[in-house]
Amino acid sequence: MSRQVLSSTPELDTQVELRGWVRSRRDSKSGISFIALSDGSCFDTIQIVAQNNLANYADILRLTKDCSIIVTGKVVASLGEGQHIEILADNIKILGFVENPDSYPVSPKRHTVEYLREVAHLRPRTNLIAAVMRIRNTVSYAIHQYLQDNGFFWIHTPLITAADAEGAGELFQVTSLDLNNLPKDEQGKVDFKRDFFGSPTFLTVSGQLNAEAYCLGMSKVYTFGPTFRAENSNTTRHLAEFWMVEPEIAFANLMDNALLAKSLLKYVFKTVLDKNADDMGFFAQFINKDVVTRLEQLVNQEFAVLTYTEAIDFLLKSNKSFENEVSWGIDLASEHERWLCEELMQRPTVVTDYPRDIKAFYMRQNDDGKTVAAMDILAPGVGEIIGGAQREERYDVLVARMQEMDISRETLYWYLDLRRFGTVPHAGFGLGLERLISYITGVQNVRDVIPFPRASKSANF
RNA sequence: GCCUCAAUAGCUCAGACGGUUAGAGCGACGGACUGUUAAUCCGCAGGUCGUAGGUUCGAUUCCUACUUGAGGCGCCA
Numbered sequence: 151m152s153r154q155v156l157s158s159t160p161e162l163d164t165q166v167e168l169r170g171w172v173r174s175r176r177d178s179k180s181g182i183s184f185i186a187l188s189d190g191s192c193f194d195t196i197q198i199v200a201q202n203n204l205a206n207y208a209d210i211l212r213l214t215k216d217c218s219i220i221v222t223g224k225v226v227a228s229l230g231e232g233q234h235i236e237i238l239a240d241n242i243k244i245l246g247f248v249e250n251p252d253s254y255p256v257s258p259k260r261h262t263v264e265y266l267r268e269v270a271h272l273r274p275r276t277n278l279i280a281a282v283m284r285i286r287n288t289v290s291y292a293i294h295q296y297l298q299d300n301g302f303f304w305i306h307t308p309l310i311t312a313a314d315a316e317g318a319g320e321l322f323q324v325t326s327l328d329l330n331n332l333p334k335d336e337q338g339k340v341d342f343k344r345d346f347f348g349s350p351t352f353l354t355v356s357g358q359l360n361a362e363a364y365c366l367g368m369s370k371v372y373t374f375g376p377t378f379r380a381e382n383s384n385t386t387r388h389l390a391e392f393w394m395v396e397p398e399i400a401f402a403n404l405m406d407n408a409l410l411a412k413s414l415l416k417y418v419f420k421t422v423l424d425k426n427a428d429d430m431g432f433f434a435q436f437i438n439k440d441v442v443t444r445l446e447q448l449v450n451q452e453f454a455v456l457t458y459t460e461a462i463d464f465l466l467k468s469n470k471s472f473e474n475e476v477s478w479g480i481d482l483a484s485e486h487e488r489w490l491c492e493e494l495m496q497r498p499t500v501v502t503d504y505p506r507d508i509k510a511f512y513m514r515q516n517d518d519g520k521t522v523a524a525m526d527i528l529a530p531g532v533g534e535i536i537g538g539a540q541r542e543e544r545y546d547v548l549v550a551r552m553q554e555m556d557i558s559r560e561t562l563y564w565y566l567d568l569r570r571f572g573t574v575p576h577a578g579f580g581l582g583l584e585r586l587i588s589y590i591t592g593v594q595n596v597r598d599v600i601p602f603p604r605a606s607k608s609a610n611f
Numbered sequence: 612g613c614c615u616c617a618a619u620a621g622c623u624c625a626g627a628c629g630g631u632u633a634g635a636g637c638g639a640c641g642g643a644c645u646g647u648u649a650a651u652c653c654g655c656a657g658g659u660c661g662u663a664g665g666u667u668c669g670a671u672u673c674c675u676a677c678u679u680g681a682g683g684c685g686c687c688a
Contacts, residue, residue, distance in 0.1 A: 176647045184647050197648075214639080230646050252639035252657080253621040258649085259638050261622065264681065320686095356688090381686060382612060394688060473684085484684075537688065582688030595681095596688090607679090 164225045168196060168237060171275060172217045174258055175210075183210055184230075185242075187221065190280050193428035197228065197236040209244055214251040215258045216275050219244050263598045270602055270611045278436070281429035282599050285422055286587050292421035293374065293395055293581075296414050302370045302397060307357030309376070312349055313561045320380035321352035322390075353378035358396050358578060359512075359565055362541060365398035365576055366568050372397040382606045386595040387533060387585055391604040398578035404514075404523040404540040407577035408500050411527055411536050412453050414581070415498070419445045422590055430591075438592030444530075445590065447497070454495035457503045458482075458521065461490055468494070481508045484533060491528040498535075499528045511555045512565075513539040514575075515547060525579070529589045538579020545569035 170189035177183045181202035186195035198221050200210050213219070223239040230236070248254050255269040256276055266273040273279040294304065310324050326346040327333065335341040342350045357373035364371045373396045380390060397410060423430065423445055434442045456464070465476045465486055474483040482490075482501070491499040503521040506513070513522035527536035542548040548569055552559055559566060584596035597603035602611045 174648075176645090176650070178645060178647065179643085180645080182646070186648070195648090199646085228646085230648070233648085250621085250639090254639085255621075257621065257638045259622065260649090265622065268680085377688080379687075383686065384612090384682090385684085385686095386682080388687070392688065481686095534688065580688055585688060 162225055162227060162235070166223065166225060166237065168198070168221045168223075170219070172213050172215060172219060174215065175213050177211060183207075185210075185213065185219075185221075187219070188280075190274065192284075193277070193281055193432060194233075197230070197233055198223070198239050198242070199226075199236055200239045200242055204239065204242060206242065206244065210242055212247065213244070214248050215254065216248050216256065217244065218246045263593070263595060267597055267603065274601075277432060278593075279598070281426075281432050282587065282591055282593055283601065284429055285426050285591055286583075286599060288422050288425050289418055289583070289587055289590065290374075290393075292418045293414065295421075296417040297372050297397060300370070302372050303364070303368050305357075305361055305364045305368075305371045305373055306375070307354070307360040307373045309354050309378075310347075310351050311354045311360075312347070312351050313359075313558075320382075321355060322378050322380045324351045324353060355379055356394070356396065356580060358398070358580065359562075361396055361398040361578065362565070362576065363568060365400050365578070366572070366574065369400045370397070384606065386597075387588070389584060389596055389600065389603055389605055390609075392596070392600070393583035395581040395583060396578060398576060400574050400576045402540070402577045403575055404502060404525060404577055407538055407540060407579055408455070408502070408525055411525075411538065411579055411581070412500070415453075415527075415536075415586075416449055418586070419590070420449045423449070433591050433593070441590070441592040444497075451497060453527070454491070454497055454499040456490075456495075456499065456501060458501055458505065459503065461486075461501050464490065464494055479505050479507070487526075487528045487533055488530075492530040497530065501526050501528065509539070511551050511557050512541050512548070514542045515551070523577075529585070531592075531594070532585050532589045534582075535585040535589060536579050536581050538577065540575065540577040543569060543573045543575050545573065 168187060168189070170187045173186040173188050173195050175183055175185050183200045185198040185200060187198050188195045200207065204210060220243040221237060221239050222241045223237040225235055226238045228234055228236040251257070256266075256272045261276065263278070266276060266279065274283065297304070327340070327344070333341040333344045335343075342348070345351070354377055356377055357375065361371055361373050373394070375393065376391055377394045378391050381388070397414075399406060399410065423442070430442050430445070434440075459478065461482070462476060462478050465472070468489065470489060472483070472485050472489075474480070474485065476486065490501070491497065502523070502525045503516060504524045504526075505520060506515060506522045509522050509524050513524045515522055523540035525536075525538050526534050529535045542551065545566065548566065549559065552562070584599050587599040588594065588596050591599065593599055597605065
């Protein structure tokens with residue numbers, strides 16, 4: 151609508167109909183009002199010129215921000231400075247006034263993101279949130295496009311699972327039992343045989359294990375959907391419900407995996423720059439002046455790549471005093487990750503080959519006996535946006551590792567089967583959609599880049 | 612889960628060593644002016660000072676608890 155009108159430079163004198171919400175109204179006593187109209191389809195508003203010969207001009211003078219209207223009129227060259235065309239209205243139908251403009255929650259002024267979270271149902275009418283969501287749409291579409299163009303199949307892995315996939319993170323339990331009247335077995339414990347699925351079930355924390363099954367049959371697959379973690383994380387980069395992309399490639403090692411991750415990110419960055427230049431310009435003006443230039447650089451520049459062991463060396467030689475002491479074997483703390491990508495490398499940084507003792511059971515053990523073929527990609531200002539690994543494809547090694555880490559081989563028998571029947575080297579990663587969007591837009595809290603955030607103590611709307 | 616900070620007008624904040632009428636900006640509303648565009652200028656309205664207790668002659672101000680929000684850490688995407 152307004153995007154079509156604004157981007158296509160339509161013929162002058164074309165008759166158009168536009169529907170949307172009033173962003174602002176300015177009147178001239180000479181009997182003319184200017185309405186900035188938005189339908190959310192693009193950043194720019196379109197200017198409607200309403201003259202006092204309109205039958206309902208008295209009502210038009212009462213229009214305030216976010217009143218909804220349908221305008222019919224003619225595309226004309228603008229006499230003013232800010233735009234090349236405008237719409238000379240010959241009819242403005244008012245669909246809905248705003249009842250109480252003095253206390254309307256998203257009045258035409260700057261609001262904090264914290265406040266906008268409290269009115270999450272109305273924040274799509276702000277420049278900030280609408281721009282974020284247009285970019286979220288572009289990013290999601292670009293991810294699908296890149297993977298589809300490169301031979302990946304989108305696999306819809308289940309959201310309800312019986313197994314705690316990675317042993318990582320608290321799970322949300324799914325049940326249809328009456329919590330006030332739980333059935334008990336002979337030992338007095340809850341009898342999950344009488345639950346809907348006949349066993350305890352949970353919301354998934356990752357589609358990876360299921361994706362591996364399809365990878366080892368269809369070669370290149372990915373999952374893209376919501377995942378859930380019941381961790382009481384109170385930070386700017388955690389959500390209880392978030393979206394994750396998890397590609398999984400067969401006949402591949404860690405370097406193939408890293409290459410895919412980097413190419414995918416570059417494609418997404420380039421697509422956003424091409425498609426959402428106006429939205430990005432807004433973020434550069436109001437959120438972080440570097441967001442556009444850093445994306446442009448990244449499209450052409452290589453990411454930094456270093457091993458965990460090299461990273462530790464850099465940290466030890468940095469002469470910086472960290473709160474958490476650095477030594478080989480520690481899990482990198484946020485401050486370490488931040489220093490590596492923000493100060494040392496000053497760009498997204500791939501860290502590979504972490505100590506085996508701090509990583510998940512399914513990661514492939516390296517020949518040194520100390521490390522696994524894992525990789526994280528760290529983004530300045532956001533931290534880890536990608537975590538991935540080459541998977542352990544050797545049955546015996548995997549079984550031994552599960553034993554060591556006390557992971558149930560009974561519930562994951564099917565995952566082990568994949569190593570018994572035609573196993574192949576394979577690798578994959580998880581990309582946090584919200585963290586990626588946060589990095590692209592400069593919007594610091596992931597709660598502001600998802601339409602309705604779910605976090606601990608917060609599931610409104 | 613741990614630590615720190617905050618809560619005063621629709622929003623963002625200031626303020627009172629505890630004492631008559633709690634201030635500003637933005638927004639809203641009214642007016643002036645103008646092919647305007649974060650318009651400009653003038654004016655007006657708008658407050659149970661988060662909730663519950665406590666101390667006190669008196670609490671929005673001090674204390675305690677609670678609630679909510681934010682940031683940092685941990686976990687991770």
